[in-house]
Amino acid sequence: MDLASSIGGKIQKGEVLSAVDKYEKYHVSYGGQEEERKSNYSDMVNKYYDLATSFYEFGWGESFHFATRWVGESLKESIKRHEHFLALQLGLTPGQKVLDVGCGIGGPLREISRFSSTSVTGLNNNEYQITRGKELNRLAGVDKTCNFLKADFMKMPLPDNSFDAVYAIEATCHAPDAYGCYKEIYRVLKPGQCFAAYEWCMTDSFDPNNQEHQKIKAEIEIGDGLPDIRLTTECLEALKQAGFEVIWEKDLASDSPVPWYLPLDKSHFSLSSFRLTTVGRLFTRNLVKALEFVGLAPKGSQRVQDFLERAAESLVEGGKREIFTPMYFFLARKPESDSN
Numbered sequence: 001m002d003l004a005s006s007i008g009g010k011i012q013k014g015e016v017l018s019a020v021d022k023y024e025k026y027h028v029s030y031g032g033q034e035e036e037r038k039s040n041y042s043d044m045v046n047k048y049y050d051l052a053t054s055f056y057e058f059g060w061g062e063s064f065h066f067a068t069r070w071v072g073e074s075l076k077e078s079i080k081r082h083e084h085f086l087a088l089q090l091g092l093t094p095g096q097k098v099l100d101v102g103c104g105i106g107g108p109l110r111e112i113s114r115f116s117s118t119s120v121t122g123l124n125n126n127e128y129q130i131t132r133g134k135e136l137n138r139l140a141g142v143d144k145t146c147n148f149l150k151a152d153f154m155k156m157p158l159p160d161n162s163f164d165a166v167y168a169i170e171a172t173c174h175a176p177d178a179y180g181c182y183k184e185i186y187r188v189l190k191p192g193q194c195f196a197a198y199e200w201c202m203t204d205s206f207d208p209n210n211q212e213h214q215k216i217k218a219e220i221e222i223g224d225g226l227p228d229i230r231l232t233t234e235c236l237e238a239l240k241q242a243g244f245e246v247i248w249e250k251d252l253a254s255d256s257p258v259p260w261y262l263p264l265d266k267s268h269f270s271l272s273s274f275r276l277t278t279v280g281r282l283f284t285r286n287l288v289k290a291l292e293f294v295g296l297a298p299k300g301s302q303r304v305q306d307f308l309e310r311a312a313e314s315l316v317e318g319g320k321r322e323i324f325t326p327m328y329f330f331l332a333r334k335p336e337s338d339s340n
C-alpha cells in the first residue's frame with residue numbers, strides 16, 4: 001500500500017499518466033532527441049524520479065545504487081561495503097563537512113556519516129526524494145548532523161571552497177554535460193581535498209555502430225532518466241579539464257567476484273532480495289495492476305513499472321556484454337595551489 005500511495009511522488013495523482021507520456025517522449029524509442037533531453041534535463045530527471053522513487057525504495061531499499069559483490073554477501077551488505085569503500089578512499093575523518101551530490105533519499109548519506117562521524121549535506125534536485133530523506137534522517141537520528149539541499153548540481157547555491165570532501169554515487173550520469181558538473185564540484189571543494197564517484201558509463205567494448213549495443217544503451221537511458229550515457233574515457237577527460245588531479249580510476253565491475261547485475265538477472269533467485277526475482281517482480285506487477293484497476297494506485301503506474309522492467313533487462317544485457325558499467329570509480333584531488 002505504501003508503494004501504491006507514493007507512486008508519482010510530488011506529481012498530482014490525476015496527472016501521473018500524462019507525466020509518463022511526457023517522460024517517455026523524451027526518449028529515442030518514442031522519437032525523442034538527445035539535444036532535447038539535454039536542454040530539458042531538469043524536467044526529464046525530476047519526472048523520472050517522481051515516477052520511479054517508490055519502486056526503487058520498494059525493490060532496492062534506501063540506497064539507489066549497485067555494488068561490487070562478494071560470495072556470501074547479501075545485496076544490503078554489498079551496498080554498505082560499497083559506501084564504506086568510498087568513505088575510506090576519501091580518507092574521511094570525524095567532524096569533516098562532506099557533500100553528497102545527487103543523494104537520492106539519503107541511504108548512502110546516513111551510512112557514510114555514521115561510518116565516518118562526518119556531517120553530510122545531501123544535494124538533490126528532486127523535492128519528493130528530499131521530503132522522504134528528511135523523514136528517514138529523523139528516524140535514523142542523523143538529522144542534527146546531516147541535512148539536505150534542494151538544488152541542481154549544474155549550478156549549486158554553495159560558496160567556493162566549502163567542503164572537505166565530495167562524493168557522487170551513480171548520480172552525475174544525469175548531468176547534461178560532465179565537464180560542467182565536475183567544474184561545479186571542483187568549485188565547492190576546498191583546495192587539496194578529494195572528490196570520489198561511481199559513474200554510469202559505456203565501456204571501451206561499446207560499439208556505437210552496433211545496433212544491439214545502441215538498443216541496450218537507449219533502453220538504459222529511458223529506464224533510468226539519462227540524457228546520454230558517456231564513455232569512461234569521456235568522464236576521465238572531463239575531470240582533467242575541470243582541473244582535477246586524478247589519483248586513480250578503474251571500472252570496478254571487472255574486480256567484482258559476483259556480477260553486479262546479478263540481483264536483476266531473471267535466472268537468479270535470492271530470498272533476501274525476493275522482490276527483485278522473477279517471481280517477486282511478477283507479484284509486484286500484478287499487485288500494481290490490481291491497485292491501479294481499483295484506483296488505489298494512480299493511472300500510469302503500470303507503465304512506469306514497464307519501463308523500469310525494460311531498463312532492468314538492458315542493464316543485465318549491458319553488464320553481461322561488458323559494454324556498460326555502473327561503477328566506473330575515480331578518486332580525484334583539487335590541487336592545493338588552487339583557491340579559485
Ligand SMILES: C[S@@+](CC[C@H](N)C(=O)[O-])C[C@H]1O[C@@H](n2cnc3c(N)ncnc32)[C@H](O)[C@@H]1O
Nearest residue numbers: 063064065102103104124125126152153171174
Ligand atoms: C540513481 S539516484 C542515486 C541516488 C544516491 N546517490 C544513492 O545512491 O542512493 C540519482 C540521483 O541524482 C539526483 N539528480 C539527478 N540530476 C540532478 C541534478 N541536476 N541536480 C541534483 N541532483 C540530481 C536524482 O534526483 C537522484 O536522487
